[in-house]
Amino acid sequence: MNLLLDGLSNILQWQVLLVLVVGTVLGIAIGSLPGLTSTMGVAVILPVTFGMEPVTGILLLVGVYFGSVYGGSLTAILLNTPGTPASAATAIDGYALAKKGLAHKALTVSTLSSAIGGMISVIVLILVAPQLANFALKFSAPESFALALFGLSIISSLAGKSVVKGIITGFIGLLIATIGLDPMVGIPRFTFDKMELTGGINFIPVMIGLFAASEAFKSMEDIFSTRKLSFTVEKVKLKWSEFKTLIGTILRSSGIGTFIGMIPGAGADISAFVAYNEAKRFSKNKEGFGKGELKGVAAPESANNSVTGGAMIPLLTLGIPGDAVTAVLLGALMVQGLQPGPMLFEANGPIVYTLFIGMLLANLLILIIGLPGIKLFTKILYVPKAVLTPIILILCTVGAYSLGNSYFDVLVMFAAGVIGYFMQRYDFPASPLILGLILGPMMESNLRRSLVMSEGSISIFFTRPISAILLIIAIITLFAPLFNKLMKRGKGSESHKVQS
Amino acid sequence: MKAHTFIKTKEGREIRMKKSMKHVGIFLIAMLVFAMAGCSNDTSNGTEKKAAGKKSDYPTKPITLIAPSSAGGGTDATARALTADIEKYLGQSVGVVNKPGGSGSVGMTEGANAKPDGYTVTMVFVELTMYKHLGLSPLGHDQFKPIGLINLDPAALTVPKDAPYDTLEEFIAYAKEHPGKVKVGNSGTGSIWHIAAESISKKADVKFNHVPFEGAAQAVTALVGGHVDAVTVSPAEVKAQLDAGKVKTLAVMSDSRSDIIPDVPTFKEAGLDVDPVGTWRGLTVPKDTPDDIVAKLEDAFMKAAKDEKFTKFMASSGLGIELKDSKEFKKFMDDNYKQFGEILSDIGLSK
Amino acid sequence: MKLPNIISGLLIMLVSGFFYAQTYQFPKVKLEEIGPAVMPRIYAAILFILGGIVVVQGLMAKKREEEENEKTLGYAVISMVFVLVFLILIPVIGFYISTALLVVGLLLFSKVRNYILLISVPVGTVLFIYVCFEKLLKVAIPAGSLFS
Numbered sequence: 001m002n003l004l005l006d007g008l009s010n011i012l013q014w015q016v017l018l019v020l021v022v023g024t025v026l027g028i029a030i031g032s033l034p035g036l037t038s039t040m041g042v043a044v045i046l047p048v049t050f051g052m053e054p055v056t057g058i059l060l061l062v063g064v065y066f067g068s069v070y071g072g073s074l075t076a077i078l079l080n081t082p083g084t085p086a087s088a089a090t091a092i093d094g095y096a097l098a099k100k101g102l103a104h105k106a107l108t109v110s111t112l113s114s115a116i117g118g119m120i121s122v123i124v125l126i127l128v129a130p131q132l133a134n135f136a137l138k139f140s141a142p143e144s145f146a147l148a149l150f151g152l153s154i155i156s157s158l159a160g161k162s163v164v165k166g167i168i169t170g171f172i173g174l175l176i177a178t179i180g181l182d183p184m185v186g187i188p189r190f191t192f193d194k195m196e197l198t199g200g201i202n203f204i205p206v207m208i209g210l211f212a213a214s215e216a217f218k219s220m221e222d223i224f225s226t227r228k229l230s231f232t233v234e235k236v237k238l239k240w241s242e243f244k245t246l247i248g249t250i251l252r253s254s255g256i257g258t259f260i261g262m263i264p265g266a267g268a269d270i271s272a273f274v275a276y277n278e279a280k281r282f283s284k285n286k287e288g289f290g291k292g293e294l295k296g297v298a299a300p301e302s303a304n305n306s307v308t309g310g311a312m313i314p315l316l317t318l319g320i321p322g323d324a325v326t327a328v329l330l331g332a333l334m335v336q337g338l339q340p341g342p343m344l345f346e347a348n349g350p351i352v353y354t355l356f357i358g359m360l361l362a363n364l365l366i367l368i369i370g371l372p373g374i375k376l377f378t379k380i381l382y383v384p385k386a387v388l389t390p391i392i393l394i395l396c397t398v399g400a401y402s403l404g405n406s407y408f409d410v411l412v413m414f415a416a417g418v419i420g421y422f423m424q425r426y427d428f429p430a431s432p433l434i435l436g437l438i439l440g441p442m443m444e445s446n447l448r449r450s451l452v453m454s455e456g457s458i459s460i461f462f463t464r465p466i467s468a469i470l471l472i473i474a475i476i477t478l479f480a481p482l483f484n485k486l487m488k489r490g491k492g493s494e495s496h497k498v499q500s
Numbered sequence: 501m502k503a504h505t506f507i508k509t510k511e512g513r514e515i516r517m518k519k520s521m522k523h524v525g526i527f528l529i530a531m532l533v534f535a536m537a538g539c540s541n542d543t544s545n546g547t548e549k550k551a552a553g554k555k556s557d558y559p560t561k562p563i564t565l566i567a568p569s570s571a572g573g574g575t576d577a578t579a580r581a582l583t584a585d586i587e588k589y590l591g592q593s594v595g596v597v598n599k600p601g602g603s604g605s606v607g608m609t610e611g612a613n614a615k616p617d618g619y620t621v622t623m624v625f626v627e628l629t630m631y632k633h634l635g636l637s638p639l640g641h642d643q644f645k646p647i648g649l650i651n652l653d654p655a656a657l658t659v660p661k662d663a664p665y666d667t668l669e670e671f672i673a674y675a676k677e678h679p680g681k682v683k684v685g686n687s688g689t690g691s692i693w694h695i696a697a698e699s700i701s702k703k704a705d706v707k708f709n710h711v712p713f714e715g716a717a718q719a720v721t722a723l724v725g726g727h728v729d730a731v732t733v734s735p736a737e738v739k740a741q742l743d744a745g746k747v748k749t750l751a752v753m754s755d756s757r758s759d760i761i762p763d764v765p766t767f768k769e770a771g772l773d774v775d776p777v778g779t780w781r782g783l784t785v786p787k788d789t790p791d792d793i794v795a796k797l798e799d800a801f802m803k804a805a806k807d808e809k810f811t812k813f814m815a816s817s818g819l820g821i822e823l824k825d826s827k828e829f830k831k832f833m834d835d836n837y838k839q840f841g842e843i844l845s846d847i848g849l850s851k
Numbered sequence: 852m853k854l855p856n857i858i859s860g861l862l863i864m865l866v867s868g869f870f871y872a873q874t875y876q877f878p879k880v881k882l883e884e885i886g887p888a889v890m891p892r893i894y895a896a897i898l899f900i901l902g903g904i905v906v907v908q909g910l911m912a913k914k915r916e917e918e919e920n921e922k923t924l925g926y927a928v929i930s931m932v933f934v935l936v937f938l939i940l941i942p943v944i945g946f947y948i949s950t951a952l953l954v955v956g957l958l959l960f961s962k963v964r965n966y967i968l969l970i971s972v973p974v975g976t977v978l979f980i981y982v983c984f985e986k987l988l989k990v991a992i993p994a995g996s997l998f999s
Contacts (some may be wrong), residue, residue, distance in 0.1 A: 034683050036988070043571035050813065078990055081807060113634050140727035168863060168901045171910070175870060175894040181603065183886040184712050185689045186634065186849075186879045189887055190870065192944055195609060195637065199601025206862055213934075222960045265714075319740030320721045324570075327717065330740075335816050340537045343742035352928040386961035387968060389952040391976055397945070399979050402572065404600045408941065418931055423720050425924075426855045444890045445714065451885055453727065454952040597991045636880075819867065 004126075007353035011361060017058055020358060024058040024365045027067020030074045032083040034208045035399020038068040038268075039324040043202020046332055052394075054336035054350060059358040061332055065325055066362040069268055069305050069372065069403070070114040077297070078243055079392060081212035085204060086268035086304035088434050089276045091211055092158075093289060093296025100292050102377050108238040109294050110301040111370035113250050117302030118363035120254040121261065121309025125316075126356050135316040136262045137453040141449040144458050146470035148443035149269050153477040154277040155432040160290055165428045174443075176201050183445035184452075196408040204435040205409040209416025210423070210430040216392045217421045219385045239266065249295045250302045251277045254402075257303035260436050261310020267323040268304040269438050275303030277477070305366075307397045309359065316340050316352065515536045530664060549557035558793055559592040560619055563677030568607025568615075568665055570600040572820065574736075577831075578651055579623050582804055583640055590800040594621070603627050612643040616786040618793035621647065624778045626692050627638040629796055629836040633844045634690050644784035647830040649809040650805050651814065652822035653734035654754035654778035656764065657794035658747050660723060668770035669750045671730070675706040685728035690849050691825075693719070694734040695840060696777040698847050702768075703774045723747060734779060735760040736818030738758045753777045762816055780822070782829055798826050893967030933957055945995025947977050963975030970986035 009019070023045075030041035041064045041218035049057030051076040071089035077094030095107035124132070139147075142158035152170065159166020180200025181188045253275035260271035279299035280289045289296050317428040321327035321356065333340050338348055345352055380388070420430055438466035462468050534592040565583055569575040576598060583594040599607030604627050611622025612817045624644065631637040656798045657668065665671040686694040689712045701708050713719040716733040723738075731738070731824050735758045741747045742761065752758045767774050783801055785794060804810060806822055814821050824832055844850040874888040874895070937953040954973040965970065984990040 023953060040571050040988075043576060045583055045977040046577070050581070050584070050809070095857065137725035139719070140722050140725055148868075153579045153971050164901055166903050168898065168905070171894050171898045171901065172863075175867070178894065183688075183714065184888060186603075186636070186691075187887055188636070189872055189891060195602060195606060198603075198636065199606055199752070217927040220957075220961065221924070221927045224764070224926045229974075250961070255884050265718065286871060314721075318724065319744065320724065321717060327573075328571075331533060331574075331817055334740075334818065335813055337816055339740055339743055341858055343744055354879060386958060387972055389930075389953070389961070390957040393957070394954065394976050394980070397938070398984055398992075401992075402984055402988065403595050405991050406599065406601070407993070412936060415935075421927060421931070422859075426859055428859070445889075448885050449713070452709065455680075455709065471940075595989050595991075597989070 003349055003353040004210075004357065006350055007355075007357040010055065010354040011357045013271040016059060017361075019052075019056050019060045019061045020361055020416065021369075023063020024067040024362055024369060027064040027069075028071035028366075028369065030064065030381060031071025031087075033069030033082055033399060034081050034212055034396060035202065035401075035403050036088075037257070037403075038065055038067075039056070039328060040403070041065070041068045042325055042332075043381060046328060049332060050335060054338060055354050055358070057336060058332060058338075058355060061329060061363070062355070062359055063362050064361070065121045065329070066118055066147060066273050066305070066308050066366065070118075070301075072109070073110040073114065073297075073301050074107065074209075076112060078103055078377060078380055079212065079388075080215040081392065081396075082207060084268070085207055085305070085434070085438065087274050087300070088207055088269065088431060089272040089300035089462050090297055091305075092431055093291075093293050096290065096292035097294070097297065098381070103381060103444075104374060105236055105294070105379060106244075106297050107374045108371070109243075109246065109297045111374065112238075112243070113246070113253070113298040114304035115357075115363045115367040115370070115418070116304040117254040117257055117304075117306035118308055118366065119184060119360055120251070120302075121258040121306035121328075122312075122356065122363065123313050123360045124258050125309045125359075129313045132262055133314050136264065136322075137318070137320075138466060139263050139265075141446040141453060141468065142464050142467040143441055144263075145446035145450055146461065146467040146474065147263065147266060147270075148439045148446060150474035150477065151152050151274060151435065151439045152228050152443065153474045154273055155435060156199070156478060157277050157280055158273070158290075158431045160427060160429045161427050166432045166490050169423065169428050169430065170432035170436045172431040173438075174440040175436075176433075177437050177440030178444070183235065183441055184216075184448045195407070196296045196397070199411055201437075202403060202409055203405055204439075205436065206416045206437060207434050208396050208400050209413040209418075210420035210433065212392060213396045213413060214424055214430075216396070216418075218424065219389050223386050223389070227407070232266045234456060246294060248341050249298045250283070252278060253299040253301075253303040253351030254306040256345070257306030258310035258313075260303075261307035262313040262322060263315060264322045265442065268307040271303040271307050272300035273435055277301040279478075281480075305363070312359070312390060316319065319344075345397060351489045376486025395475065401403070445472060502597065507644050507681070511826060516837065523717075531634075545632045545641055558796060559590060561617070561619065562592050563590070563594045564620050565594050565596050566607050566611045567596050568600065568604035568611070568625075569598065571598050574817075575604075575623060575625060575781055577817065578814070578819065581810055582650065582801070585807060585809060586804045587802060588807075589803040590796075603636060605631055605639055609637065609639050610783070612786055614786050616783060616790075618727070618786035618789055618797060620785070621786060621797065622784050624784050624829070625781045625782055629833055630690070630692075630840050630844070632837075633841045634851045635850075637820065641784075641833040645754050645787045645789050645794055646826050646833065647783040647785060648766060648802055648805075648821060648826055649780060649782040649824035649829045649832060651782075651819055651822045652753045652754075652778050653736055654758060654776060655693060655732045656735045656749045656761070657700065657730060657732055657754040657767075658720075658723065658738045658742075658749045659730045660726060661746055661748055661761070663748070663751075666748070668765075668772060668840055670768065670821065671701075671750055672704045672706060675704070675708065680709055681706045681727040682706075682708050682730065683711050685713055685722050687713070687716045687733065690844065692777065692779050693732050695843050699774050699777055699845055700732070702843070703772055711847040720747075734818075734820075735764075736820070739818045759815075759820060777839075782824070782833075794826060805813040809827070853912040854908050856905050856912065860902045860905030860907075860909060864899050865906065866897035867895040867902060871899065880895065927961070930957065941993055941995070943995055944997055946992045947981070948995070950977055950980070 001412045042061050044065050049060055055103045062485045069086055072084035073090045076082040076087040076091040080091050080095040082091050094106045155170040181198055182189055256275045257271045260266050276299050280286055311322045311326045315326045321330045321431050397410055400409045403409055408443050450460050501519045528686040565579055567576050587593045608624055614620035632640050634645050665674050678835050684697045688699055716737045719731045720738055722728045724741055751763045751765055751767045753767050754776045874892045877888045933956055937949050940949040951973040954976055958969055985992045
């Protein structure tokens with residue numbers, strides 16, 4: 001406790017606070033622009049921190065990291081353009097809400113959920129990090145495979161009007177993910193001797209195209225449509241009674257996010273989809289999802305922000321980075337002479353606790369900057385579509401390009417935009433495709449890695465408790481919709497019998 | 501005065517320019533002559549002469565350094581740290597541009613095909629000497645002119661702390677008793693750390709179960725979690741776990757001991773005479789770049805690599821600094837190319 | 852949804868069939884139980900079957916539903932052509948000029964005739980990208996082969 005208080009007094013210096021504010025604002029801006037990911041934001045800012053004090057430097061990066069995860073939701077809700085992959089799930093219901101004129105409400109929910117989710121995960125990090133870290137270590141290839149399979153089982157609940165079409169786009173995602181060098185033996189697959197394809201198809205340009213560019217093409221149509229589909233922004237504020245119904249979802253999703261965050265190799269994007277699915281599973285109003293359900297915003301947003309604290313658990317306690325962002329942070333810590341691992345807490349206790357307080361503050365800042373900002377953010381909806389659409393198309397292009405300074409990525413974005421437009425037109429949902437792209441490589445390489453480890457025996461998946469449990473949940477999730485239908489039909493035929 | 505504003509362009513090195521106003525006039529005329537000569541001759545000759553004409557002046561604009569990896573990796577970090585203060589030595593800033601994809605082959609190919617004017621420098625790494633063998637890309641190190649080697653990290657054989665062996669000898673004896681059962685994690689089939697493990701197994705005549713991961717960090721995580729029995733990655737990549745007392749390193753695959761873990765013997769000292777295997781990063785320009793430009797870059801980058809800020813960064817990141825000048829670097833890459841070719845064809849991965 | 856389902860289903864079958872066939876072109880490796888070709892082959896096979904289901908669904912659908920916005924489809928396709936031309940122009944005349952052209956082109960296309968907008972929107976977009984992406988984030992924005 002003393003350490004926490006010391007940390008608080010260390011933080012309350014204007015330089016540190018200022019840096020934290022600057023970092024969070026920068027992060028929000030980076031996160032909201034399509035193509036600029038959290039990893040990229042943190043990596044670009046990293047050299048700036050070399051000359052800083054350890055705490056100041058790391059907190060600048062923490063601000064950028066946390067802010068960017070939140071920032072992705074702004075454009076996802078307002079423009080159907082997820083700024084980062086972590087917000088792809090938010091776009092589903094967030095944009096539906098915005099279309100109903102409830103952008104203000106949706107943004108309030110996403111801001112609150114992001115901040116609360118982030119704080120919960122930091123509190124978990126402070127209280128039980130070492131215990132959880134050892135659990136995270138139990139995750140290896142078989143567990144990761146089971147987790148990926150579980151993630152994929154969500155597809156059935158992401159599918160819109162047609163389940164078959166949802167599964168189809170999911171499998172298209174899986175198939176696209178196999179393009180490029182094979183993850184295990186490094187032979188080229190479906191590369192057609194094109195050098196650009198050896199690296200595989202980057203899923204971020206695909207996501208930008210499917211969500212943002214296709215939406216831009218569609219809004220060109222709306223401009224000419226005789227039926228006026230103009231956006232209204234009703235100043236409907238979130239009511240306390242509405243927020244109360246979200247608390248359960250936020251808490252559950254924060255738990256999911258923290259858990260997935262600490263598992264090596266699984267990050268914010270996956271957690272958002274899983275939380276979305278669980279929110280739907282627990283909801284009485286399942287039909288409302290996809291059409292503008294507040295829980296559909298609260299769940300992915302609290303989950304993806306709580307990944308931040310979760311990812312810090314193995315990083316700080318074991319020195320193991322769970323994803324790309326924390327790998328950059330690991331470098332940043334080491335440059336500052338802070339070697340993450342069990343020794344960090346003993347050798348640099350005060351600094352660690354100052355960082356903890358800083359992380360809590362960063363989440364608080366999301367609230368302080370985000371809530372008053374909502375009015376400003378929703379202004380974008382007043383911009384006429386004729387003006388906004390070309391700007392969005394340009395941003396899609398520059399966003400796809402800046403990922404890897406690659407013209408090829410821009411072409412991928414464009415192709416995805418065109419295909420996405422027709423998919424949307426004919427009821428093929430985009431989000432299962434993104435999920436397949438994210439989880440495909442994780443599932444395949446871990447399946448094959450497990451079999452290498454077990455020398456070919458599939459018993460490795462069932463003899464390890466975590467993997468066995470995850471597989472069972474995956475199977476339940478996969479067949480639950482089918483089972484529900486059968487139950488209903490069973491009941492229906494029974495009552496029929498009684499009648500006849 | 502017109503000439504002055506013309507030369508000044510956007511970089512604004514006015515002071516030097518004003519002093520050498522007389523030279524500027526001569527220089528301009530020379531440029532004009534060369535430009536005309538360039539137009540009349542074939543193009544390659546033209547650029548050569550133009551470049552020669554610029555001799556005293558290079559570099560006049562910021563230089564691009566291609567890092568063929570995504571933002572955030574070791575290559576990216578090394579590139580950014582190395583160029584952070586390079587203006588001091590080069591007179592121009594260097595901007596890092598990430599070009600990930602194809603295990604680095606995308607960025608490197610672009611670097612090799614860039615204009616040979618010294619304004620595009622590429623950070624290459626060990627995979628460059630392996631693409632051809634693996635059939636991943638027709639790109640080879642002979643398509644570059646080396647500037648210098650900056651970083652080298654040897655492979656190190658690391659096992660869990662509670663493993664039943666404390667020395668390399670005991671490890672090999674154990675592996676001989678359990679053929680094909682010892683799981684050795686690497687950073688991908690055909691990767692440099694896979695080659696390292698294969699080199700051991702070939703020299704010691706033992707059989708491992710090689711488990712490929714997405715990268716070295718994932719392999720180390722699996723080692724700490726007890727899912728594999730050993731890893732052959734660099735000391736930097738296991739240093740955090742070494743300090744935490746979770747793992748022990750039995751030997752490093754280099755000619756001399758590693759600065760990061762000076763207590764650990766080399767393979768030769770531990771009784772197994774294998775050729776050094778390690779990952780490295782160096783700087784190159786396209787192969788037609790004029791020698792005087794290469795010399796300038798070599799001078800500036802070697803100085804930047806000795807800069808205290810950079811050495812501190814590398815040390816704290818656990819990355820080893822190994823400087824080789826243009827000539828040595830070329831020989832080094834030639835040797836690597838031969839060595840990896842042999843190992844890869846032994847394990848049936850060579851195309 | 853009758854015709855679109857049949858077409859999209861057939862398209863999916865065609866593409867997945869092509870990918871399935873391609874897996875037999877992969878270089879052979881001896882190292883593993885599940886080789887590089889196994890998963891793509893499974894995915895492609897399932898896609899092929901699902902594509903078939905969509906075709907059947909299309910055939911079973913009773914009547915061709917009224918396509919409400921068939922007319923507006925043309926506008927979306929034209930805007931795609933605009934972007935395509937823009938993408939082709941980038942390597943030639945550079946990102947900034949092409950950006951200005953695309954923005955002005957799309958504005959004119961959507962019947963914007965306000966001169967203030969026609970000037971300020973492209974200039975603002977270009978400036979924003981220059982400052983944020985080129986200067987702050989150090990993205991190497993293509994200058995175009997005409998100018999380099």
